[in-house]
Amino acid sequence: MPELPEVETVRRALNRRVRGRVISSYEVGRPAFNRPIPARALRRLKGSRILAVDRRGKYLLLRLSRGWDLVCHLGMSGSVSFGSDDGHVRFRFTAGGMTVKIHDPRRFGRVTDALPPLGPEPLAQDFDAAVLARVLRGRRAPVKSVLLDQAALAGIGNIYATEALYAARIAPARPADEVTELETRRLCAAIKRILKRAIRLGGTTLSDEAFRDPDGRPGRFQLATAVYGRRRCPRGHLLAATRRPIAGRTSLYCPACQS
DNA sequence: AACGTACCCTGCCGGC
DNA sequence: TGCCGGCAGGGTACGT
Numbered sequence A: 001m002p003e004l005p006e007v008e009t010v011r012r013a014l015n016r017r018v019r020g021r022v023i024s025s026y027e028v029g030r031p032a033f034n035r036p037i038p039a040r041a042l043r044r045l046k047g048s049r050i051l052a053v054d055r056r057g058k059y060l061l062l063r064l065s066r067g068w069d070l071v072c073h074l075g076m077s078g079s080v081s082f083g084s085d086d087g088h089v090r091f092r093f094t095a096g097g098m099t100v101k102i103h104d105p106r107r108f109g110r111v112t113d114a115l116p117p118l119g120p121e122p123l124a125q126d127f128d129a130a131v132l133a134r135v136l137r138g139r140r141a142p143v144k145s146v147l148l149d150q151a152a153l154a155g156i157g158n159i160y161a162t163e164a165l166y167a168a169r170i171a172p173a174r175p176a177d178e179v180t181e182l183e184t185r186r187l188c189a190a191i192k193r194i195l196k197r198a199i200r201l202g203g204t205t206l207s208d209e210a211f212r213d214p215d216g217r218p219g220r221f222q223l224a225t226a227v228y229g230r231r232r233c234p235r236g237h238l239l240a241a242t243r244r245p246i247a248g249r250t251s252l253y254c255p256a257c258q259s
Numbered sequence B: 001a002a003c004g005t006a007c008c009c010t011g012c013c014g015g016c
Numbered sequence C: 001t002g003c004c005g006g007c008a009g010g011g012t013a014c015g016t
Helices: A004-018 A040-045 A131-137 A143-148 A158-167 A180-201
Strands: A023-028 A050-056 A061-063 A068-073 A077-083 A090-097 A100-101 A108-113 A240-246 A249-253
Touching: A004 A050, A004 A061, A004 A100, A004 A180, A068 A143, A100 A180, A131 A143, A131 A180, A158 A180, A158 A249
Parallel strands: none
Antiparallel strands: A023 A090, A050 A061, A061 A068, A068 A108, A077 A100, A090 A100, A240 A249
């Protein structure tokens, strides 16, 4: 479920509530996530102070005293809550009297202590068209596949890749290394603009059961999408959905506006 | 190395 | 109304 803007929304709320607190207890759900939480992480959890909550791509990082990070990924259906949400709790901890729960019906989320290799951070100061050009260079795969590849570029998922490619007027199936310099500049600007706007709107909530922030509030970016979740583009063209998915996901695009 | 595919899970939705 | 297939915002492990 959550892409960069949703994770950033969670990060901010979490940071406000738990920074500086010491973890006093935790509980692993039964069943927990699909992948187990490493025992070495659980062993040193209790007694660690949360120095800050950061984010890298779609990962939440709890910066802990004793020099390590608890790394949380919300998978496709994960959410973080302080209070409610009593079903499907896969992991929870209490820090300074505040209980944080990770709720995840599909169990694709994971809690661990190390990050996989990740590409550049699209909202970092130094992310520009030259960096994006390096990401795309030498890749014959569809440009959308490369955007979704977390080792190439961190944080982008299907919603924001779809929106950014529409805004940059690039068809998702275009081979990445055939994207021109001008298009790369448009794509870079679109990625930054769209991610920032989505963060400002608190992320995307596609349905009642979908993403909520830790206080239970839905996002509002779904009201601002140009193509995702729509039938026609803003210029009135009928959108197409690729039956042959790109990178295992269906792709929505406007054949008239994107090439 | 880069790319495609299968797989991991549960819940919802539309079609019959 | 009820059942069933298809689909969903994620990553990972493989084979080529």
